Amino acid sequence: xxxxxxxxxxxxxxxxxxxxxxxxxxxxxxxxxxxxxxxxxxxxxxxxxxxxxxxxxxxxxxxxxxxxxxxxxxxxxxxxxxxxxxxxxxxxxxxxxxxxxxxxxxxxxxxxxxxxxxxxxxxxxxxxxxxxxxxxxxxxxxxxxxxxxxxxxxxxxxxxxxxxxxxxxxxxxxxxxxxxxxxxxxxxxxxxxxxxxxxxxxxxxxxxxxxxxxxxxxxxxxxxxxxxxxxxxxxxxxxxxxxxxxxxxxxxxxxxxxxxxxxxxxxxxxxxxxxxxxxxxxxxxxxxxxxxxxxxxxxxxxxxxxxxxxxxxxxxxxxxxxxxxxxxxxxxxxxxxxxxxxxxxxxxxxxxxxxxxxxxxxxxxxxxxxxxxxxxxxxxx
Numbered sequence: 001x002x003x004x005x006x007x008x009x010x011x012x013x014x015x016x017x018x019x020x021x022x023x024x025x026x027x028x029x030x031x032x033x034x035x036x037x038x039x040x041x042x043x044x045x046x047x048x049x050x051x052x053x054x055x056x057x058x059x060x061x062x063x064x065x066x067x068x069x070x071x072x073x074x075x076x077x078x079x080x081x082x083x084x085x086x087x088x089x090x091x092x093x094x095x096x097x098x099x100x101x102x103x104x105x106x107x108x109x110x111x112x113x114x115x116x117x118x119x120x121x122x123x124x125x126x127x128x129x130x131x132x133x134x135x136x137x138x139x140x141x142x143x144x145x146x147x148x149x150x151x152x153x154x155x156x157x158x159x160x161x162x163x164x165x166x167x168x169x170x171x172x173x174x175x176x177x178x179x180x181x182x183x184x185x186x187x188x189x190x191x192x193x194x195x196x197x198x199x200x201x202x203x204x205x206x207x208x209x210x211x212x213x214x215x216x217x218x219x220x221x222x223x224x225x226x227x228x229x230x231x232x233x234x235x236x237x238x239x240x241x242x243x244x245x246x247x248x249x250x251x252x253x254x255x256x257x258x259x260x261x262x263x264x265x266x267x268x269x270x271x272x273x274x275x276x277x278x279x280x281x282x283x284x285x286x287x288x289x290x291x292x293x294x295x296x297x298x299x300x301x302x303x304x305x306x307x308x309x310x311x312x313x314x315x316x317x318x319x320x321x322x323x324x325x326x327x328x329x330x331x332x333x334x335x336x337x338x339x340x341x342x343x344x345x346x347x348x349x350x351x352x353x354x355x356x357x358x359x360x361x362x363x364x365x366x367x368x369x370x371x372x373x374x375x376x377x378x379x380x381x
Contacts, residue, residue: 004264005058006050007133007159008257009123009150010043011115011141012061012086013094014068022101032099039075040096041115042139042166042253049257050137051081053279055264058133060085060126061142062114068093069114085126089114094141110141110167118142120149131157135260139164144171151178160263164256165192177214181269183256185221203228204235219259219273221252229273238273240281255280317358318346 018032039048047059059081063069065088072093076083094113100106123130123146130136136154138147138161147163154161155178162181165171168188176182186197189206197203197220207218207230218230226239258279262272317327326346334343346354 004056004134005132006055006135006137006260006264007058007060007130007154008043008047008050008137009060009130009142009147010046010137010139011041011094011110011112012039012044012063012069012072013041013096013110013115013141014038014072015040015096015098017098017100019100019102023099023105023107039072040098041094042141042164044072044076045253046137046139046164046257046260047076047081048079049254049279050261051079051257053258053261055257055261058082058085058129060087060123060129062087062089062091062118062122064089064091064093064114066093068095085129087118087122089117091117112141115142118146120145122146123149123153127153130154130159133159135160135162135264137162137164137256137260139166139256140169140171141167144169144175148172148175148178151175154178155180162256162260164252166252168192173213176210179215181217181219182210182215183219183221183259185223185252189218189220200228200235200237204230207235217269219269221255226277227255227273229270231269236270236273238270238277240277251280314359316345318354319356319358320346320348321353321355322349 015036015038017036019034020030020032022030024030041061043059043061047057051057059076063072063086069088073083073086076086091114094115095111097109097111098106099108130150130153133154136150136159138150140147140163151161151163152174153159160180161178162183163175163179164183165188166185168184168191171192184192186203189195189197189203189210193206193209195202195206195209197206203220207220207228210218211230217232220228220230222228224240226237229236229238255276257276259272259276262275263269267275314330315327316330316333317325319325328345333345348354
């Protein structure tokens, strides 16, 4: 788990999801199939995603004094995040009604309830916690005034402030100067700037419109295509992972949570976007944004020491409690497309454990070219 604190301030809902062959058009009733109910809300989804991906997360939200609120708090505690910032409201807990079709598209209607009861005074009461965070992650399912106040507090304290402007709404010009990063999708950035972002040229113009307001960096998410990262005047396209999408409901939330985790671990924004993309690809493969199980833990396999996202260009280094180091090329490790107990990479004597794993590049670079080893790179110099 990262030692740097990720503070998430946002909504907590109970998601009620119905799966149907297709989404209804206005005035139409369609018969659905499976029904599921569970914790949701953009703030909660992003907080849970960040926590599950290894983040050190604190969550500030408001829930009602009802069974939905009780279940939500229990769920967040079970996830292991800091819930001391959760407040109780006289309003009922928020609810989201979600319809999902067989092509994984969805439509959502939210009854804000207690989420709409978060005030600027509530945010001020948590000033110290916000100022102590490394990253502040915000969305727009709570009153905009509260979001602006949180962003201002974070900015003035030197916190890296991230806004996912969803659902899209009119934002006061003041907020943009407080943002380190904004993560809209194509629809949201068009609504915010009046510029269509259907292609790279349109997206670039819309991004410049946001940057002119004071935002440092912008990432435009483009659904199944991937995302465009605009950082220090450069645009980098990060393609999506090709998976069998079942439900895209929480893909954007997982992206935001994963991105903040990667940034908290010291990754640059491009690396963080790649990690976020891989994380959201897992999420869409199961109903309700819960992702897929990738590893089966048993008494035989033991506990998980660490998790690393690698490509064929990387090598994996393992260090045992006896000081033995094993290094393997990632491309030489077998892969499986189902829940598995894994592939044995090292034999351990009784009482010896793997203490740490690390990801290293197979090749080294002198800034212009890549080489098989350091000596070869030095010869070119």
